[in-house]
Amino acid sequence: MINNCISLPPKALVANWETLTRTFIRPESEEAKETLIKYMEQILFGLQEFLREHVGITEEKSLKELAELFSDASLPLVPEKMLAEVITDLVQDIAPHAVNVASPYFVGHMTAAIPFFMVHLKTITAALNQNVVKLETSKVVSILEKQLLAKIHRLVYQQSKGFYDTHVQNTETALGCFTEDGTIANITALWVARNRLFGPKPGFEGIEKEGVVAAYKAYDIDRSVVLVSCLAHYSLQKAGGILGIGNKNVVAIDVDSNYRLDMDHLRRTLGSLRSEGRTKIVAIVGLAGATETGTIDPLREIADICLEQDIHFHADGAWGGPTLLSGKYKHLLDGIQYADSVTIDGHKQFYMPMGCGMVYFKEPTALDAIAYHSRYINRPGSVDLGIKSLSGSREANSLILDSALKIMGTNGYGLLIEHSIQVAREFAEEIQSRPDFELTSPQVLNILTYRFFPKALKQRLKKEDDKGKKRLYEGLNDINITIQRNQREAGNSFVSRTTLKGTEDWPEDRVVLRVVIMNPMTDIDILREILDEQENIYRQEKRK
Amino acid sequence: MINNCISLPPKALVANWETLTRTFIRPESEEAKETLIKYMEQILFGLQEFLREHVGITEEKSLKELAELFSDASLPLVPEKMLAEVITDLVQDIAPHAVNVASPYFVGHMTAAIPFFMVHLKTITAALNQNVVKLETSKVVSILEKQLLAKIHRLVYQQSKGFYDTHVQNTETALGCFTEDGTIANITALWVARNRLFGPKPGFEGIEKEGVVAAYKAYDIDRSVVLVSCLAHYSLQKAGGILGIGNKNVVAIDVDSNYRLDMDHLRRTLGSLRSEGRTKIVAIVGLAGATETGTIDPLREIADICLEQDIHFHADGAWGGPTLLSGKYKHLLDGIQYADSVTIDGHKQFYMPMGCGMVYFKEPTALDAIAYHSRYINRPGSVDLGIKSLSGSREANSLILDSALKIMGTNGYGLLIEHSIQVAREFAEEIQSRPDFELTSPQVLNILTYRFFPKALKQRLKKEDDKGKKRLYEGLNDINITIQRNQREAGNSFVSRTTLKGTEDWPEDRVVLRVVIMNPMTDIDILREILDEQENIYRQEKRK
Numbered sequence A, B: 001m002i003n004n005c006i007s008l009p010p011k012a013l014v015a016n017w018e019t020l021t022r023t024f025i026r027p028e029s030e031e032a033k034e035t036l037i038k039y040m041e042q043i044l045f046g047l048q049e050f051l052r053e054h055v056g057i058t059e060e061k062s063l064k065e066l067a068e069l070f071s072d073a074s075l076p077l078v079p080e081k082m083l084a085e086v087i088t089d090l091v092q093d094i095a096p097h098a099v100n101v102a103s104p105y106f107v108g109h110m111t112a113a114i115p116f117f118m119v120h121l122k123t124i125t126a127a128l129n130q131n132v133v134k135l136e137t138s139k140v141v142s143i144l145e146k147q148l149l150a151k152i153h154r155l156v157y158q159q160s161k162g163f164y165d166t167h168v169q170n171t172e173t174a175l176g177c178f179t180e181d182g183t184i185a186n187i188t189a190l191w192v193a194r195n196r197l198f199g200p201k202p203g204f205e206g207i208e209k210e211g212v213v214a215a216y217k218a219y220d221i222d223r224s225v226v227l228v229s230c231l232a233h234y235s236l237q238k239a240g241g242i243l244g245i246g247n248k249n250v251v252a253i254d255v256d257s258n259y260r261l262d263m264d265h266l267r268r269t270l271g272s273l274r275s276e277g278r279t280k281i282v283a284i285v286g287l288a289g290a291t292e293t294g295t296i297d298p299l300r301e302i303a304d305i306c307l308e309q310d311i312h313f314h315a316d317g318a319w320g321g322p323t324l325l326s327g328k329y330k331h332l333l334d335g336i337q338y339a340d341s342v343t344i345d346g347h348k349q350f351y352m353p354m355g356c357g358m359v360y361f362k363e364p365t366a367l368d369a370i371a372y373h374s375r376y377i378n379r380p381g382s383v384d385l386g387i388k389s390l391s392g393s394r395e396a397n398s399l400i401l402d403s404a405l406k407i408m409g410t411n412g413y414g415l416l417i418e419h420s421i422q423v424a425r426e427f428a429e430e431i432q433s434r435p436d437f438e439l440t441s442p443q444v445l446n447i448l449t450y451r452f453f454p455k456a457l458k459q460r461l462k463k464e465d466d467k468g469k470k471r472l473y474e475g476l477n478d479i480n481i482t483i484q485r486n487q488r489e490a491g492n493s494f495v496s497r498t499t500l501k502g503t504e505d506w507p508e509d510r511v512v513l514r515v516v517i518m519n520p521m522t523d524i525d526i527l528r529e530i531l532d533e534q535e536n537i538y539r540q541e542k543r544k
Helices: A017-025 A030-045 A047-054 A063-069 A083-097 A116-128 A140-157 A161-167 A182-197 A212-218 A234-242 A263-276 A299-309 A321-325 A366-370 A397-433 A455-463 A466-490 A524-543 B017-025 B030-045 B047-054 B063-069 B083-097 B116-128 B140-157 B161-167 B182-197 B212-218 B234-242 B263-276 B299-309 B321-325 B366-370 B397-433 B455-463 B466-490 B524-543
Strands: A176-179 A223-229 A250-253 A279-287 A312-316 A341-345 A357-361 A437-439 A447-452 A496-500 A510-516 B176-179 B223-229 B250-253 B279-287 B312-316 B341-345 B357-361 B437-439 B447-452 B496-500 B510-516
Touching: A017 B116, A017 B397, A030 A047, A030 A083, A030 A116, A030 B030, A030 B116, A047 A083, A047 A116, A047 B116, A063 B140, A083 B116, A083 B140, A083 B397, A116 A397, A116 B017, A116 B030, A116 B047, A116 B083, A116 B116, A140 A161, A140 A176, A140 A321, A140 A341, A140 A357, A140 A397, A140 B063, A140 B083, A176 A182, A182 A223, A182 A234, A182 A279, A182 A312, A182 A341, A182 A357, A182 A366, A212 B212, A223 A234, A223 A263, A234 A250, A250 A263, A263 A279, A263 A299, A279 A299, A299 A312, A321 A341, A321 A397, A397 A437, A397 A447, A397 A524, A397 B017, A397 B083, A447 A466, A447 A524, A455 A466, A466 A496, A466 A510, A466 A524, A510 A524, B030 B047, B030 B083, B030 B116, B047 B083, B047 B116, B116 B397, B140 B161, B140 B176, B140 B321, B140 B341, B140 B357, B140 B397, B176 B182, B182 B223, B182 B234, B182 B279, B182 B312, B182 B341, B182 B357, B182 B366, B223 B234, B223 B263, B234 B250, B250 B263, B263 B279, B263 B299, B279 B299, B299 B312, B321 B341, B321 B397, B397 B437, B397 B447, B397 B524, B447 B466, B447 B524, B455 B466, B466 B496, B466 B510, B466 B524, B510 B524
Parallel strands: A223 A250, A223 A279, A279 A312, A312 A341, B223 B250, B223 B279, B279 B312, B312 B341
Antiparallel strands: A176 A357, A341 A357, A437 A447, A447 A510, A496 A510, B176 B357, B341 B357, B437 B447, B447 B510, B496 B510
């Protein structure tokens, strides 16, 4: 799609040194600048309208058709398009087939609308292009990042003023680090836990240096495990795999009927591992907002066990962490302040753009366990933040979060959290009031699961024998798969789906619909419309 | 710093639901919008001037003073500032103490000026806020990403058209993945190599599932190693640590006098590992542009050995990979097409903003070795890109690189590479022509090391005995540390420094100055000024 304000035909686009340095520095022409200004103004000052108007507006092309359109693997030798054209293409040809995650009807995932100012902050961060791997390419930004890490650490751990005065700008200690996302935050936490459990001792230089085999020999064991809820995010399994302990040693503990970690099962598992005698526990993970259900593990009870048995306690608050910003609901996370490490995502309930994870450590020296130095940067004792993180080069996401906190205040974020939990509560009531639906996990935060379960089937269920029940359950799963898929394909709204494993109360695996309420523009009326649409889809399907 | 166009005093900033939803959606006032427009226009259409005017313009505050300014760890309860104020603060208070990495005088690191249009592309990517972990939050953007991965794969591997037709949009295969940076790209490559080496076999479910201890037992060995040049990036050591093989098993191979991997030493090491018999080789790594010297390992010879001995060959082209875009210099990377995996950074010589790494695999099924699924997304057989990557949620950096390639063409990128290598060549000549300097590693790409070595000391060296020589070498190192530090602190220009380990030709460790030439605005006159300044610093220091 060629914008008609661009006068040069494509064949005139050559890559010579003169045009190149010009391209590097400023728009090719005044007309091009006008096009760019138009779009940038729309994006920066009318973000929600821009997205509503341009993004995800068409489902007319199937995945197969799109795949065919994007199947040429040749690189353009000469410049193909000018910037204004490329931006025009992005807006007119790409965006309509992207997903309007900002729509208040898009309630299926943890990616949603961001405040318009986040785009301004991202723009300025990209323009400054600081690299916080080292002081020499970031200076004050590294210092600001250390301060922000202390601020969020304080939100979680509430240590004394003296503690933060000592550590906020201490080049020897680190209260946490920024990561690309929650997966890498969780991996970092367990990496630290592994290395601290198998630290150096006489005749052994530590697991990081000598590896897992030498570590087990030095500590005279056969196996190490991580204990997690069966609802844990799959990144925890991945952590077990990459860290070399084996992902089958990330042991799933049952949940109770409220989808919280079953403490009895945890205690029994610990007991049997202990009596068997040749296994060490790398960490117990508590979920502060399960990805699928939003339920919260009994953090304080897990903390007690970990303290008693000297086990690393990791809290995965990727989703739920910012609940601490709400005076009304922070009590739900009680116990998180005892965790040795905590994951919190910026691009989730801090409403930042992709991708920003964080991990915090109670002990300011915990990250020493993964420190790396090099000859040309990250020398010992420097402020270089890259010494203690999984990644090296990183953008300065701290600039965005620090600014957002100034603009919103913790109260502002708190209101967003409270609003979404309130809407989730109303939605849970709505589901329970409709005869053809069933709430499948309790509403705790702002994530809900439920399923379509026609009244007639509920009644029939009572009369069926085991075989008949099984068939009915399978049919129910198929109905929910169809409803979710058809609704997504219709393109007006989106909920996700997952499968809840059987519990004692409900032994069958259940395909359920999943709703994540974080967009402040999503209200109960919109959610009612979504349920109405699901009812309609069912009726239409039945007629087929 | 309060911008005077904002009429509301800070006490009026309250976080209530009405102001909050407004804040979420649009600027607080027309006056605020004017301030924002002013800065955004400067950033988007006068980036280089904006940076020159605002960034890194003052060194007046020491690190210690800055640390004191950023030492309050309390979070603002109520909104502290409005967006326009926050942006004004960023520009007026933060940016002056950041580092102007875009200055043509800032030639010490791999972070430099980016074309202005990159900021536009980042802005639109942030606005769309797609999450490429899964199709449901990205749709066409995931499809575009697969296409771009095929394009860059083709740049590296030059497979047949049929190969790309088969794989470009194949949901079962993956030609590579985007990562946060080169470190995570390198770790991903070695993670794949480890898992393929210790794959499942009868009675063993594979290292990812069972862990390192079970793997060594199943394969009846005691140790596995990665062989790398002693100039390898520190991320390779980190990979050994996190992957559980132990970072001391990332074995450093000597370099020859040209700072290329010493093939004799590599062969001897392989021979002795083989005769010892209880060790497996996870990978041999070849550097396609060493971080410190820009030198390139003999990739084709490494490839031959790896092919012959069935060893995973990883090429670290984080820096040098894009040299393939230059018709004139791509031959320098000959052999990279045989690598099983290749790291290339986007935020280096693709001139993208922080942070974008990539890793490519010759075999389209290689990434299967690290695949993870979950119940709610990333189901087997889906297009979801998060199935085969270390991280989960990711921003759509592919939109930026794909667009940039359309704007620049491979020719455009090629010209940037060729210009920087040409300037590096002129700079090497300049260094060699000055009696008080010494080139310490050969110019191959656009990274150079050299040191200040006064003519008088060169002459004195000839007369000294071993003890005297040692003292002289130490003095020389001190001189270069001082020159680099004083120049950085003066704030007009910046080179980095590193320590080159002794080689056969030059057995002493040498502190050297390091220059990375990638900014197209850096020319030989600027580099001459930098040398002049270094000479002046030496003279001033001598006078003290």
